[in-house]
Amino acid sequence: MTFPWLKGHGTENDFVLLPDHDGTVHGTLDPAFVAGLCDRRRGIGADGVMRVIRTAALGEPSDATWFMDYSNADGSVSEMCGNGVRVFALHLLQEGLVPEGEPIVIGTRGGDKTVTPHEDMFSVDMGLPEVRGYSKVSANGRTWEAQDVRTGNPHAVAFVDSLSDAGYLVDQPDFDHSVYPEGVNIEFVQRVDAEHIKLRVHERGSGETRSCGTGACAAVVAHALDRRTSDPLHCRVDVPGGTVWVDWGPSMPLTLTGPAEIVARGEMDWLS
Numbered sequence: 001m002t003f004p005w006l007k008g009h010g011t012e013n014d015f016v017l018l019p020d021h022d023g024t025v026h027g028t029l030d031p032a033f034v035a036g037l038c039d040r041r042r043g044i045g046a047d048g049v050m051r052v053i054r055t056a057a058l059g060e061p062s063d064a065t066w067f068m069d070y071s072n073a074d075g076s077v078s079e080m081c082g083n084g085v086r087v088f089a090l091h092l093l094q095e096g097l098v099p100e101g102e103p104i105v106i107g108t109r110g111g112d113k114t115v116t117p118h119e120d121m122f123s124v125d126m127g128l129p130e131v132r133g134y135s136k137v138s139a140n141g142r143t144w145e146a147q148d149v150r151t152g153n154p155h156a157v158a159f160v161d162s163l164s165d166a167g168y169l170v171d172q173p174d175f176d177h178s179v180y181p182e183g184v185n186i187e188f189v190q191r192v193d194a195e196h197i198k199l200r201v202h203e204r205g206s207g208e209t210r211s212c213g214t215g216a217c218a219a220v221v222a223h224a225l226d227r228r229t230s231d232p233l234h235c236r237v238d239v240p241g242g243t244v245w246v247d248w249g250p251s252m253p254l255t256l257t258g259p260a261e262i263v264a265r266g267e268m269d270w271l272s
């Protein structure tokens, strides 16, 4: 069966997009098929797959016309992807599926997200974060305390003196499974100054990636709470694949701003 696909990224967090507007092309997305597409040796290679589907065709509880049906590289389903939702919005615009010059509402399993296009950037209203307690994360023989922050999906945010402290993140860092029975995205964060942080991330279901939008938001929340001031924060977040910006203050919704690109498109006959 031949079907259309596109490749895009946001700060090098990369995705295969599968247009399937009425859910008739892929039916129920098979996790093994997703994992094959995302494999960097035997597939196209990506951190995740976004099926572009009408909410009505998927039957998810959302008021949005379009739904970002997101899977990680291992085929597991995630609630939200902050970099992906910007790429998804760009795709809807480029295909004329939404009107230009207006905010775009996109359904996700982490709730409806409104994306506002600017000249060469997209801002996403990420909603209110949920701040929970602390647990421990470990990698390569070192252990850190990590703040539990939910930004549509689960995050453990650990502050490090240097991003190299976490070492090679080939294996899954250890975390408390009683706190995160559904798995967790783990951010290692280095403070630069009050309005600037850097991070590395090990994503649930995808391994170490070049960026994570929901992770950048979670890291800024943990950074802001530590400053013990209620002033709204406009924070620069450097990731291995580029830079995003996060705005947040206590009782304010998070805003994530960053770039989005579509870099390839084609028709595919998936043979394996």
Ligand SMILES: N[C@@H](CCC[C@H](N)C(=O)O)C(=O)O
Pocket (backbone or CB within 6 Å): 013, 048, 072, 077, 078, 079, 080, 081, 082, 083, 084, 153, 154, 185, 203, 204, 205, 206, 209, 211, 212, 213, 214, 215
């Ligand atoms: N890279 C994404 C997050 C993708 C989902 C995550 N791996 C999870 O399982 O929750 C982002 O930009 O937010």
